[in-house]
Amino acid sequence: MSQSLRQIDATPSKRTYRSIIADYGLETAICELIDNAIDSWISPRKHHSLHIDVKIDVDQQAIVISDNSGGVKESELRKLISPGESSTTGDSTTIGVFGVGSKRAVVALAQHVQITTRFQTQGTYRLVYDDEWLTSESWDLPYTIVADKLPPSTTEIHLSRLRFRIDGLDLGRLQKHLSMTYAHFVEDRGIVLQLNSGAIMAHTFDTWAYPPGCAPTQFSKTLSLENTGGKIHFEITGGLICERDSDASEYGVYIYCNGRLIARAAKDAELGYMSGLAGVPHHRSSLARVIVSLTGPSKDMPWNSSKNRINFNHVVFQAIKGDIIQVVKNYAAISRRLAADFESAVQPYATGAIVAEHLAKTESIKPSRLPDIPKSRKNFKDAVFELNEKVAEEKPWVRGLYEAVVAEEILAKQKHFEQSNRLSLIILDSTVEIALKDYLANEISQPMSDDRLANLFKNRVDVHKEAEKHLQFDPAYWKKMGYFYKLRCDLIHKRAASGISDADIDSYRRVVRRLLREAFKLRFPR
Ligand SMILES: Nc1ncnc2c1ncn2[C@@H]1O[C@H](COP(=O)(O)OP(=O)(O)O)[C@@H](O)[C@H]1O
Numbered sequence: 001m002s003q004s005l006r007q008i009d010a011t012p013s014k015r016t017y018r019s020i021i022a023d024y025g026l027e028t029a030i031c032e033l034i035d036n037a038i039d040s041w042i043s044p045r046k047h048h049s050l051h052i053d054v055k056i057d058v059d060q061q062a063i064v065i066s067d068n069s070g071g072v073k074e075s076e077l078r079k080l081i082s083p084g085e086s087s088t089t090g091d092s093t094t095i096g097v098f099g100v101g102s103k104r105a106v107v108a109l110a111q112h113v114q115i116t117t118r119f120q121t122q123g124t125y126r127l128v129y130d131d132e133w134l135t136s137e138s139w140d141l142p143y144t145i146v147a148d149k150l151p152p153s154t155t156e157i158h159l160s161r162l163r164f165r166i167d168g169l170d171l172g173r174l175q176k177h178l179s180m181t182y183a184h185f186v187e188d189r190g191i192v193l194q195l196n197s198g199a200i201m202a203h204t205f206d207t208w209a210y211p212p213g214c215a216p217t218q219f220s221k222t223l224s225l226e227n228t229g230g231k232i233h234f235e236i237t238g239g240l241i242c243e244r245d246s247d248a249s250e251y252g253v254y255i256y257c258n259g260r261l262i263a264r265a266a267k268d269a270e271l272g273y274m275s276g277l278a279g280v281p282h283h284r285s286s287l288a289r290v291i292v293s294l295t296g297p298s299k300d301m302p303w304n305s306s307k308n309r310i311n312f313n314h315v316v317f318q319a320i321k322g323d324i325i326q327v328v329k330n331y332a333a334i335s336r337r338l339a340a341d342f343e344s345a346v347q348p349y350a351t352g353a354i355v356a357e358h359l360a361k362t363e364s365i366k367p368s369r370l371p372d373i374p375k376s377r378k379n380f381k382d383a384v385f386e387l388n389e390k391v392a393e394e395k396p397w398v399r400g401l402y403e404a405v406v407a408e409e410i411l412a413k414q415k416h417f418e419q420s421n422r423l424s425l426i427i428l429d430s431t432v433e434i435a436l437k438d439y440l441a442n443e444i445s446q447p448m449s450d451d452r453l454a455n456l457f458k459n460r461v462d463v464h465k466e467a468e469k470h471l472q473f474d475p476a477y478w479k480k481m482g483y484f485y486k487l488r489c490d491l492i493h494k495r496a497a498s499g500i501s502d503a504d505i506d507s508y509r510r511v512v513r514r515l516l517r518e519a520f521k522l523r524f525p526r
C-alpha cells in the first residue's frame with residue numbers, strides 16, 4: 001500500500017510575540033538592547049570605543065537607545081524582527097544566544113517601534129512596526145532608505161506608546177541595575193554607557209575583608225563539556241565583606257556570565273542556603289559573599305532566556321554546584337562566628353590579598369583548601385564562670401564576687417542607659433567592699449570575727465588599711481581604690497555629684513579585677 005507524503009505549513013503565528021514578551025520588565029528589556037550593542041561590538045572585535053546611550057523621557061513616555069557598535073547590514077535587517085534570527089552561533093563569548101532578545105524587548109516596551117541602522121559607512125535603513133503589524137497575518141515588513149544618514153556604525157531604536165508608565169523611581173532603579181549588570185564592561189573594557197546623559201558608573205561587589213586567617217579565597221578551573229565540546233572558564237571567589245550595605249540583604253551569591261551580572265545576592269537552596277549546608281539565609285551569615293564568573297560559549301551559559309536568573313537544572317550549573325555550595329558553606333560559617341564582633345574582628349581588615357588556588361579540570365573544592373572556621377569566642381559570662389568554677393567549689397564566697405563583675409560588664413554594654421557609669425561605680429565599689437570583708441573573714445591566717453568585722457567596717461578607710469597589712473598589692477591600686485570610694489560617696493551623699501567618665505570606670509574595673517585575682521585567685525578573660 002503506497003503512502004503519499006504530505007507537508008505541514010509550520011509558519012509560526014504572530015501570537016508567538018505575545019508569549020515571548022511575557023515576564024519582561026523595564027530592566028530586562030533595556031538590558032537586552034544593551035546586550036546586543038555589546039555583542040555586536042565584541043564580535044567581530046571592533047577597535048573603536050563603544051558608546052551606548054539610553055534616553056527615557058518620562059514626560060513624553062518615550063525611549064531612545066542608540067549605539068555605535070557597528071550597525072546592521074541591509075541583508076541582515078530581518079534579524080531585528082524575526083524571532084530566532086541571530087548573528088551569533090552561540091560559540092563565542094557573547095551575551096546573545098537565543099535570537100529573541102531584541103524582538104522581545106522592543107515589543108514588551110512599546111506599541112510603536114522604529115529601528116534605524118547604518119552598517120559601517122553604508123546606507124541608513126529604517127523599519128517601523130506597531131501592534132497592527134504584530135496582529136496581522138503577514139510576516140513581510142517594508143523598510144525604507146533614509147536620506148538623513150545616521151553616523152557610521154550606528155543603530156537607533158525609538159520606542160513610543162509605551163505599554164506601561166515609567167516614572168522617576170523606575171529611572172533610579174534602572175540606573176542602579178545598569179551599574180551592577182554592566183560593571184565589568186564599564187570598568188574593564190571602557191564601555192561608555194549613559195542613561196539620560198549621566199554616565200553609568202561601575203558597581204562591583206568585590207570589596208572584601210581580610211581578617212587574619214579568613215582572607216578571601218579564589219579558585220579557578222576550566223570545564224570541558226562532553227555534550228557540546230565547549231570549554232568554560234570558571235572562577236569563584238568567596239570571602240567576607242568589610243562594608244555592610246544599608247540594604248541588609250546584599251549578601252549571598254553573585255553570578256556573572258561572560259562579564260554580565262545574571263544573579264545578584266542569590267540565596268537559593270540550590271546555592272547552599274538550606275539547613276545542613278550553609279543554613280537558611282540569616283543576618284548572621286550576611287558577611288559572606290561568593291562571586292562566580294563563567295566565561296565561555298554563550299550557548300553553554302546556565303542563564304534563563306531573560307538572563308536575570310540562573311537555570312539550576314543546566315548541566316554547567318550542575319557541574320559547579322558542589323564547588324559553589326562548599327565555598328558558600330565555609331564563609332557563611334565564618335560569618336556566623338564573626339558577625340557579632342564585626343566592628344573589631346572584620347571591619348578593620350579592609351586590605352590584604354586574595355588567596356588564589358588553581359583547580360585541575362575535574363578537581364572539586366575541598367574544605368581543607370578553605371580557611372578554618374575560627375573557634376567560637378565564649379561570651380564574657382560563660383568564660384568567667386568556666387575560669388572560676390574550681391575556685392568557687394572550694395570557696396563558695398567568691399561566686400558572688402565574680403558574678404558582680406559579670407553583672408557590671410553586662411550592664412555597661414546596655415546601650416539604652418544614659419548613665420550606666422553611675423550604676424557601674426556602685427556595683428564595682430560594693431564589690432570591693434564585700435571582697436575585702438570576705439578576704440578578712442576567710443582568707444587571712446587568723447580570720448576576723450563577726451564583731452571585729454562589724455566594727456572595722458564602720459570606716460572604709462580603716463578597712464583598706466587593715467587589708468593592706470595582709471595583701472601584697474601595688475600601693476598605686478590602694479590609692480585608686482581610695483579615690484573611687486570617695487567618688488562613690490560623692491555620688492551617694494552630695495547634692496551635685498561630679499560626672500563619672502568611661503575612662504574612670506574602665507580604670508576602676510581593672511583595679512577590681514586585679515584585687516579579686518590577688519585576694520582570691522579569680523581569673524577573668526582579657
Ligand atoms: N544594536 C545592535 N547593533 C548591531 N546588531 C544588532 C543590534 N541589535 C540587534 N542586532 C542584530 O540582531 C540580531 C538579533 O538580536 P537578538 O534578537 O537580541 O538575538 P541575539 O542577541 O540572541 O542574537 C543580533 O544577533 C544582531 O545581529
Ligand SMILES: [Mg+2]
Pocket residue numbers: 032035036095096097099100101102
Ligand atoms: Mg540579544
